[in-house]
Amino acid sequence: MVVNLLPGPGRWQLLAVYLLLATPPLRDWLEAGMVMHMLVQLPLLAGLGVLAVRRLPARLRNRLDRCNAAGVPLTLLALFAIAFWMLPRSLDAALNQPAMELAKFVSLPLLVGAPLALSWRRLPAVGRGFLWSNLLSMLVVLGWLYSAAPVRVCTNYLVDQQQLLGRGLLLLALGLALWLAGQVLFGDSPRRAAQATG
Amino acid sequence: MTDTYVTTNMTAHDRTPIPVLACLATAGAVVLLMMVFGLLLRLAQGGMLDLAPDTFYELLTLHGAGMVGIAALGSVAVMWYFLGQYVRLSGAVFVANLVLFLVGVVMILASVLFGGFAGAWTFLYPLPAQPMGVWSAHAAALFVGGLLVIGTGFLLLYLDVARAILGRYGSLGRALGWPQLFGHDDGRAPPVAVVASTMVLIINTIGITTGAAILVMTLVNLYVPAFGIDPLLAKNMTYFFGHVFINATIYMAVIAVYEILPRYTGRPWKSSKVVLAAWNASVIMVMTNYPHHLLMDFAMPEWALVAGQVISYASGLPVLVVTVIGALTNVHRSGMRWDLASGLLLLSVFGWGAGVIPAIIDATVVINQVMHNTLWVPGHFHTYLLLGMLPMVLGFMYFLARGGRPTDAAGAERGIDRIGFWVFAVAGLGFVLAFLAGGRAGAPRRYAEHLAQWLPYDRAGALFAALVLAATLVFVARFLLRLGSARGRVA
Ligand code: HEM
Numbered sequence: 016m017v018v019n020l021l022p023g024p025g026r027w028q029l030l031a032v033y034l035l036l037a038t039p040p041l042r043d044w045l046e047a048g049m050v051m052h053m054l055v056q057l058p059l060l061a062g063l064g065v066l067a068v069r070r071l072p073a074r075l076r077n078r079l080d081r082c083n084a085a086g087v088p089l090t091l092l093a094l095f096a097i098a099f100w101m102l103p104r105s106l107d108a109a110l111n112q113p114a115m116e117l118a119k120f121v122s123l124p125l126l127v128g129a130p131l132a133l134s135w136r137r138l139p140a141v142g143r144g145f146l147w148s149n150l151l152s153m154l155v156v157l158g159w160l161y162s163a164a165p166v167r168v169c170t171n172y173l174v175d176q177q178q179l180l181g182r183g184l185l186l187l188a189l190g191l192a193l194w195l196a197g198q199v200l201f202g203d204s205p206r207r208a209a210q211a212t213g
Numbered sequence: 214m215t216d217t218y219v220t221t222n223m224t225a226h227d228r229t230p231i232p233v234l235a236c237l238a239t240a241g242a243v244v245l246l247m248m249v250f251g252l253l254l255r256l257a258q259g260g261m262l263d264l265a266p267d268t269f270y271e272l273l274t275l276h277g278a279g280m281v282g283i284a285a286l287g288s289v290a291v292m293w294y295f296l297g298q299y300v301r302l303s304g305a306v307f308v309a310n311l312v313l314f315l316v317g318v319v320m321i322l323a324s325v326l327f328g329g330f331a332g333a334w335t336f337l338y339p340l341p342a343q344p345m346g347v348w349s350a351h352a353a354a355l356f357v358g359g360l361l362v363i364g365t366g367f368l369l370l371y372l373d374v375a376r377a378i379l380g381r382y383g384s385l386g387r388a389l390g391w392p393q394l395f396g397h398d399d400g401r402a403p404p405v406a407v408v409a410s411t412m413v414l415i416i417n418t419i420g421i422t423t424g425a426a427i428l429v430m431t432l433v434n435l436y437v438p439a440f441g442i443d444p445l446l447a448k449n450m451t452y453f454f455g456h457v458f459i460n461a462t463i464y465m466a467v468i469a470v471y472e473i474l475p476r477y478t479g480r481p482w483k484s485s486k487v488v489l490a491a492w493n494a495s496v497i498m499v500m501t502n503y504p505h506h507l508l509m510d511f512a513m514p515e516w517a518l519v520a521g522q523v524i525s526y527a528s529g530l531p532v533l534v535v536t537v538i539g540a541l542t543n544v545h546r547s548g549m550r551w552d553l554a555s556g557l558l559l560l561s562v563f564g565w566g567a568g569v570i571p572a573i574i575d576a577t578v579v580i581n582q583v584m585h586n587t588l589w590v591p592g593h594f595h596t597y598l599l600l601g602m603l604p605m606v607l608g609f610m611y612f613l614a615r616g617g618r619p620t621d622a623a624g625a626e627r628g629i630d631r632i633g634f635w636v637f638a639v640a641g642l643g644f645v646l647a648f649l650a651g652g653r654a655g656a657p658r659r660y661a662e663h664l665a666q667w668l669p670y671d672r673a674g675a676l677f678a679a680l681v682l683a684a685t686l687v688f689v690a691r692f693l694l695r696l697g698s699a700r701g702r703v704a
Contacts, residue, residue: 140372140373140375140376140379141303141306141369141372141373141376144372144375144376144418145368145369145372148368148372148418148421148422148425149425151422151426152422152423152425152426152429153426153429155423155426156426156429156430156433159426159430159440159442160433160440163440163441163442163443164440165439165440165441166439192419192422199375199379199384199385200384200385200386201384201386202379202383202384202385
């Protein structure tokens with residue numbers, strides 16, 4: 016059914032990647048370490064949701080847009096879903112209970128990637144900037160939380176894993192900040208300028 | 214284009230937006246109240262007023278946070294007013310910032326007045342979390358939360374500034390004049406108001422994002438102390454944020470000098486290559502010279518401190534030099550009319566320049582070892598805040614109070630304003646010199662009790678402070694009485 020909703024080229028490839036991520040060897044490998052789990056598998060799953068939205072039929076998209084005023088409702092939905100999967104105990108649960116693992120595989124594309132993709136362009140520029148800034152500061156806070164946590168936060172991962180994750184989050188924040196700075200300083204200006212003034 | 218902007222942008226605002234007036238009126242009222250607190254502090258240090266030590270530190274916290282807050286609020290009004298003549302800004306976001314600011318102020322007031330928080334505006338870890346029973350974690354959290362709310366408002370405002378500038382210029386590089394700076398100067402560089410606003414928006418979004426991170430970390434630590442923060446990391450993040458935020462106020466307020474003086478002299482202030490180079494250099498330098506706050510932290514890597522010293526030497530200079538020389542050449546033999554707006558603006562350039570000298574002296578490692586945390590430090594920052602940033606905002610207020618018509622005879626100020634000007638300038642100088650002299654004599658900053666040999670400086674400081682307060686009262690009262698013409702037409 017999901018495949019029928021996604022006409023256009025590439026839908027089989029998308030499905031194939033999704034299934035590949037779910038197959039035990041790749042899944043086990045991605046979930047073996049906390050860094051891979053948080054910073055690779057979860058974003059990949061959400062990314063699939065983003066790609067899927069690009070292939071939605073226009074009619075369905077319009078209908079979704081109509082109940083997504085200025086992109087706010089679906090952004091909020093995505094933020095709550097992200098907040099849930101940011102908790103170490105959610106990651107633990109996904110590893111311990113198949114039902115939670117299934118929920119993770121379904122909710123990240125559907126409740127994080129897709130709603131964000133549907134809302135991003137509709138959010139006001141200030142809203143998008145605010146989300147970027149919030150993301151960066153929260154990555155730093157999380158990086159610190161994982162590095163400084165006085166206890167082991169996941170039963171499935173050791174302390175060295177969470178400290179590595181902490182450092183990974185800080186690096187991610189730095190990398191994203193540099194990328195963003197490059198975008199606004201050197202961005203593809205004339206076209207955007209023409210659009211804005213035209 | 215640059216030749217015509219002086220005349221074209223004068224007609225851009227039909228009427229001064231009410232939120233700008235609201236911002237300035239708020240800033241004016243709060244600055245008076247904070248000056249009263251400052252006077253009480255100085256009287257207490259001079260032994261002329263009996264303040265319990267915890268009251269002293271509460272007032273110090275309020276004075277620091279309140280002054281930094283209104284410095285930002287007043288200077289952001291200057292930036293928004295003039296930038297709005299070149300790009301389309303959102304009034305709703307400006308109002309949202311004002312509302313969030315007031316909410317934050319209420320939280321801070323409650324934390325200090327009801328919760329007894331007295332950990333200074335710098336909220337430096339671990340003081341907020343380890344008050345030895347003087348205040349509760351809730352009080353500290355309310356203060357930190359208040360700062361977070363205020364920071365959020367300013368972040369929204371800068372994001373809107375970014376949106377508007379990107380909309381007009383396409384990239385921040387263009388808004389900083391890179392094509393003209395690094396290529397052929399075709400005379401079409403953005404006006405200084407745009408370049409300055411771009412510089413400030415870059416440094417402040419980075420600063421506030423960093424500040425938000427350390428504020429949230431502090432909040433977590435307040436309630437779950439087991440999540441310890443590396444004190445040196447906390448200090449780096451806190452001072453990066455605080456240093457950038459307070460510096461940015463001057464870089465916003467100085468837009469008044471660039472925009473208003475040319476209207477008096479009829480000579481445009483061009484964004485030449487030199488002006489562009491100076492503003493561009495300060496983008497990096499303002500963000501990298503903050504380690505001068507950490508010169509006593511031996512655990513800092515040596516290269517960072519050496520870089521901090523070198524960049525501190527160089528950092529204030531480019532924009533300062535081009536502004537001072539630019540202002541002097543702009544007014545020299547221009548036959549301009551001297552009134553309070555132009556006078557205060559020229560005073561501000563002097564105050565800014567004069568304040569940087571003791572600042573640079575203190576950013577020298579060997580001198581810092583002696584002067585660190587003495588009254589020398591409030592001495593230099595009061596010079597460029599009280600005699601630099603504040604007159605920029607006050608000059609802007611007088612400019613508006615005259616209906617933005619510098620050449621019009623109507624609405625000229627009275628004798629009392631002129632007396633106010635001289636009292637402000639002379640007593641302001643005396644006030645900061647009393648701080649500097651106290652620092653030279655070894656009086657530590659942030660001490661409620663002073664030794665007998667420091668009292669003369671404190672008492673002189675208190676006397677000058679009372680005069681500064683009286684003069685500022687005249688300025689603010691004049692602005693409030695002239696709100697009608699300030700709102701009126703700028704034609
Ligand atoms: C009549 C005017 C003023 C008076 C009497 C005054 C007085 C004082 C005093 C006594 C202190 C504490 C010095 C110490 O460390 O022992 C202080 C600190 C401070 N003042 Fe002022 N001040 C005035 C104006 C201003 C202005 C205009 C600003 C900024 C716009 C400002 C910003 C600050 C800041 C940021 C601190 C540092 C607070 C801290 O150490 O935590 N002051 N002032």
